[in-house]
Amino acid sequence: MSALRGRRIWVTRPAGQAAGLIAMLQAAGADVLALPLIEILPPEQPGVLQQALANLRDYQLAIAVSPSAIAAVLAALPQPWPAEVPLAVVGPGSLRTAQEAGIPNLVYSLEQFDSEGLLAIPRMNQVAGERILLLRGNGGRDLLPDTLRARGALVDVVQAYRRAPPAITAPGLLAELARGCDAMLVTSSEAAQHLFRLGGAAALQSLQSQLYCVPHPRIAEALQTEGARHILLSQTGDAAMTARLCHHFESA
Structure with missing residues (x-):
């Protein structure tokens, strides 16, 4: 399966909880960036x-x-x-x-x-x-x-x-945005809030225009509150989120 080949996907789960999801995305061909938005x-x-x-x-x-x-x-x-x-x-x-x-x-x-x-x-x-x-x-x-x-x-x-808020700094986030992002997987409302607070005014338009994949309507609502316009709602679970992204890019 290579539906995500050439796609740069951000995984924002806390460190230690993202390995399975990252492996599935990589198996589908994605270039994955692990960017934890919550520190445990x-x-x-x-x-x-x-x-x-x-x-x-x-x-x-x-x-x-x-x-x-x-x-x-x-x-x-x-x-x-x-x-x-x-x-x-x-x-x-x-x-x-x-x-x-x-x-x-x-x-x-x-x-x-x-x-x-x-x-x-x-x-x-x-x-x-x-x-x-x-x-x-x-x-x-x-x-x-x-x-x-x-x-x-x-x-x-x-x-x-x-x-706790993520360890990444605002300049680090801006640098990763400049490198490109085809989709972000966001698995909590708090992570969504941290992302926009971290990016601030300098990254607001870029973050609002990104594609997000989320496993719950409550997370989608949190992103919409921040002005995000492109949100894919997935079933819960690593396989379901990977399949949702694959389907989206295959149909694009």
């Missing part, structure tokens, strides 16, 4: 995470909202994940990370790969009186904890990692 750092209070994990068996359910959360938990976990504590995950990336780590008893949606999809499955409607550990980064939406509390659960929200 340890939590501000690692002791809080360590204490929660030491008491993991006190919870009837744990939730990890991203691959970064699962990776941080696995790095801090003092023992193998207890089989009696289900782990709910959001999205195929988180599911794959948990499965590769051998975590048993996984809870996930097969139909919608976001917080709304997870909340819609029967298990998440049977939480009254349960203690739930929600593992996530700093910030983020409060839909999961708010909804679960409204359903009668006792939810402890613990920061497993921190998201």
